[in-house]
Amino acid sequence: MEKTPSFICRHESGEALRPSQFQEDGEDYSADGMDREKVKQSPDRKLLKYREYIKKKDRLLTSIYKISRLLNRPITRDKILQSLVNEMKRVFDLQRGLIFLINKRENTLEVKYVIGFSPHEVKRAFAHPLDMDRDKCRETLVAKTGKTIYIRNAKNSPVITEFDFKMDRIWNRISSVTMPLKIKGEIIGVIQGDQTSKELILSKSDINLFSAFASHASIIIENARLKEQYQKKIAQLLSLQEITKKTSSTLVLKKLLSIVTTNALKITGASVCTLLLTERGHLEIVSQVGHDYVYKGGFRLKIGEGIAGWVAEKGVPLLVGDVTNEPRYIEIIPGIGSILAAPLVSEKRVLGVLVVASNKKLAFSVDDLELLMVFASHTAVVIDGVRLYEQVIKERNNAANILESSPNGIVMIDEDKKIRALNRKAEEILGLRRKDILDRKISEIFKGKRICEVLSNVIDKREIIDNQEVAFSRNDRSTAILGLNSSSLIPDDRGVNAVIITIRDLTEIKRTEEMLKRVEKLSSLGQMSANIAHEIRNPLASINFNAQLLSKRLIADENTGEILKDTFEGIERIKVLLKRVLDFTKKEQPSFSKGSIHNVISEALSLIEPQIKNRKVIIKKCFAEGIPEVVFDPHQIQQVFVNLFMNALESMEKDGTMEIKSALGKYDKEGRQVIITISDDGIGIPPENISRVFDPFFTTKPDGTGLGLSIVYKIMEQHDARIEIKNRENKGTSFVLHFPIKTQI
Ligand SMILES: Nc1ncnc2c1ncn2[C@@H]1O[C@H](COP(=O)(O)OP(=O)(O)O)[C@@H](O)[C@H]1O
Numbered sequence: 182m183e184k185t186p187s188f189i190c191r192h193e194s195g196e197a198l199r200p201s202q203f204q205e206d207g208e209d210y211s212a213d214g215m216d217r218e219k220v221k222q223s224p225d226r227k228l229l230k231y232r233e234y235i236k237k238k239d240r241l242l243t244s245i246y247k248i249s250r251l252l253n254r255p256i257t258r259d260k261i262l263q264s265l266v267n268e269m270k271r272v273f274d275l276q277r278g279l280i281f282l283i284n285k286r287e288n289t290l291e292v293k294y295v296i297g298f299s300p301h302e303v304k305r306a307f308a309h310p311l312d313m314d315r316d317k318c319r320e321t322l323v324a325k326t327g328k329t330i331y332i333r334n335a336k337n338s339p340v341i342t343e344f345d346f347k348m349d350r351i352w353n354r355i356s357s358v359t360m361p362l363k364i365k366g367e368i369i370g371v372i373q374g375d376q377t378s379k380e381l382i383l384s385k386s387d388i389n390l391f392s393a394f395a396s397h398a399s400i401i402i403e404n405a406r407l408k409e410q411y412q413k414k415i416a417q418l419l420s421l422q423e424i425t426k427k428t429s430s431t432l433v434l435k436k437l438l439s440i441v442t443t444n445a446l447k448i449t450g451a452s453v454c455t456l457l458l459t460e461r462g463h464l465e466i467v468s469q470v471g472h473d474y475v476y477k478g479g480f481r482l483k484i485g486e487g488i489a490g491w492v493a494e495k496g497v498p499l500l501v502g503d504v505t506n507e508p509r510y511i512e513i514i515p516g517i518g519s520i521l522a523a524p525l526v527s528e529k530r531v532l533g534v535l536v537v538a539s540n541k542k543l544a545f546s547v548d549d550l551e552l553l554m555v556f557a558s559h560t561a562v563v564i565d566g567v568r569l570y571e572q573v574i575k576e577r578n579n580a581a582n583i584l585e586s587s588p589n590g591i592v593m594i595d596e597d598k599k600i601r602a603l604n605r606k607a608e609e610i611l612g613l614r615r616k617d618i619l620d621r622k623i624s625e626i627f628k629g630k631r632i633c634e635v636l637s638n639v640i641d642k643r644e645i646i647d648n649q650e651v652a653f654s655r656n657d658r659s660t661a662i663l664g665l666n667s668s669s670l671i672p673d674d675r676g677v678n679a680v681i682i683t684i685r686d687l688t689e690i691k692r693t694e695e696m697l698k699r700v701e702k703l704s705s706l707g708q709m710s711a712n713i714a715h716e717i718r719n720p721l722a723s724i725n726f727n728a729q730l731l732s733k734r735l736i737a738d739e740n741t742g743e744i745l746k747d748t749f750e751g752i753e754r755i756k757v758l759l760k761r762v763l764d765f766t767k768k769e770q771p772s773f774s775k776g777s778i779h780n781v782i783s784e785a786l787s788l789i790e791p792q793i794k795n796r797k798v799i800i801k802k803c804f805a806e807g808i809p810e811v812v813f814d815p816h817q818i819q820q821v822f823v824n825l826f827m828n829a830l831e832s833m834e835k836d837g838t839m840e841i842k843s844a845l846g847k848y849d850k851e852g853r854q855v856i857i858t859i860s861d862d863g864i865g866i867p868p869e870n871i872s873r874v875f876d877p878f879f880t881t882k883p884d885g886t887g888l889g890l891s892i893v894y895k896i897m898e899q900h901d902a903r904i905e906i907k908n909r910e911n912k913g914t915s916f917v918l919h920f921p922i923k924t925q926i
């Protein structure tokens with residue numbers, strides 16, 4: 182192509198006009214442009230034209246100023262392009278206007294904005310970018326040469342190319358002016374105005390103005406581009422900072438992964454973002470956003486396989502501008518143009534790969550790569566942290582589960598004597614709720630109780646306790662015997678020194694132990710007393726015989742008669758006692774039957790009616806309804822009640838009250854029970870005697886035998902029943918009897 186002048190102005194003849202400075206030489210081509218000849222103009226006319234020129238220039242400057250000001254607003258480059266075309270159309274009074282920008286990658290000229298076209302035409306214009314080499318027309322020529330082309334009437338213009346001719350027909354174009362947009366000598370696109378119905382008439386000065394407009398427009402476009410780039414960078418940095426904050430505060434891996442992919446997509450402007458983590462020599466997709474392609478589950482890539490596999494293996498990022506030329510590329514999602522992948526490296530280990538992909542080719546720059554690298558390395562560190570945290574939590578949960586399922590109560594007490602932790606069993610044994618005692622001092626929780634003293638010593642004096650037994654009464658008044666053990670001081674999870682106390686409920690064990698001891702005592706005492714009784718029986722028989730003999734031989738005077746009477750009475754008392762002792766030791770097997778316990782109580786009461794009347798004792802019977810029948814030996818149980826009633830009567834002065842209550846117990850581990858309580862308001866049993874009253878021969882009465890309660894105990898034991906003593910708060914004693922409800926004899 183021949184060397185082109187700095188601007189070409191083609192009239193219908195195709196003659197190029199030489200450039201001239203309107204202001205300097207004061208010359209102009211005719212405004213209507215019809216005459217090619219220079220015409221002499223009158224000074225008035227010249228002035229008029231000049232004035233018009235000034236006005237136009239003023240309009241132009243105002244426009245440029247207006248558009249430049251837009252740059253200071255948060256406005257996109259596309260908006261700026263629109264304003265430029267709109268202003269061009271307005272200032273030069275054009276029918277239609279267009280702006281094209283060069284796409285260097287594709288080597289095309291793309292329409293960016295049009296005005297004055299029908300919607301159908303607009304669509305068409307955007308759909309067909311011009312190929313810079315193939316499509317020979319005025320637009321590509323201007324974009325290549327950087328020269329202005331003005332065609333006043335295309336119909337009779339010989340310079341119109343075949344392609345131009347086709348285009349003019351399509352666009353219904355008569356005349357046009359096409360100007361380059363240049364930045365520092367580089368052409369970035371073209372701006373064009375055209376007409377459909379009437380010719381576009383431009384004077385030389387108009388073209389000068391047009392070219393001034395174009396060069397300003399170029400600067401504005403470049404500024405807009407720089408601004409946009411700069412803003413994108415700021416936005417990326419801001420979102421990176423934001424992500425850093427978000428990810429650092431997330432401790433749930435799944436949530437973290439989705440934050441990572443969502444934001445990686447955002448900062449790189451990609452269409453898909455996929456995060457893969459390494460798992461035993463493979464890469465597994467753990468999070469993906471931006472594409473509705475659904476994996477049928479279990480998608481895996483071998484390390485070294487595909488782009489992500491390669492990145493994972495080498496530990497370096499990869500930027501692929503066009504996947505069609507990339508041998509490593511394996512299609513997973515259809516329609517991908519370019520890919521950017523960065524490894525997630527933490528402590529020199531590759532944890533996975535972060536991949537962003539676009540359906541366009543060459544979508545990512547080196548800047549994007551750097552950004553994704555920063556993002557990926559941050560992500561790797563956070564993933565590592567979260568994994569560690571999850572592992573710690575898992576281990577802690579395991580430990581917590583072990584503690585929870587321990588059959589012993591476990592309590593952790595710190596140096597401030599506050600309860601730091603406890604398990605479910607401890608709650609149960611102590612009869613306290615976790616929420617009520619956590620972080621509270623033991624002095625508040627166990628105020629005035631022995632356990633408080635013991636635990637305080639453990640903390641204060643560093644005492645280690647080993648199976649120390651402590652009686653403990655719960656808030657619901659039930660009592661227990663606890664076995665306590667302590668560990669040495671260890672730091673707890675907050676670094677505070679603490680001791681671990683294990684608690685066992687020994688109540689049941691103690692009760693059994695006690696019972697066994699008593700049974701043993703009863704039988705050995707019984708055995709011993711039986712032996713003694715036998716030993717006494719024979720000499721007593723001979724004493725009795727001899728005394729009888731003597732009494733017959735003696736001359737009875739009053740004195741002797743008294744002595745003999747006392748002697749026989751004494752012998753009789755010893756006989757009765759011996760019989761009782763022997764009765765007690767006799768191994769009588771109970772004969773069980775099913776019956777009403779209320780009936781037995783009533784029968785026992787009628788047996789001791791004379792004594793009740795004698796002592797003027799008031800009897801209160803509180804029998805509950807619906808008490809089921811119990812399996813027992815009625816004769817033996819009657820004996821139990823007689824003994825207990827007699828003791829109650831004997832403990833009271835005249836006018837005392839004895840209360841007999843029956844109740845149905847709750848279900849517990851021993852099953853359901855019938856509970857009978859016998860209460861008196863007598864002298865009560867001093868605490869030091871409580872453990873001894875069931876012993877045989879223990880009595881505080883001058884003529885007592887001390888056998889009543891030991892018999893009671895023995896019978897109860899044979900019935901698998903339980904007896905307890907409760908000192909009443911004001912005065913008197915209660916005996917509580919628990920009879921198991923058995924369905925079978
Ligand atoms: N209801 C009661 N109130 C006060 N003390 C009692 C009561 N029941 C039993 N005891 C005490 O228990 C002791 C033993 O009772 P027991 O074995 O029946 O023998 P005894 O009645 O012959 O003394 C009594 O001596 C008495 O001290």
Ligand SMILES: [Mg+2]
Nearest residue numbers: 824828889890
């Ligand atoms: Mg008695």
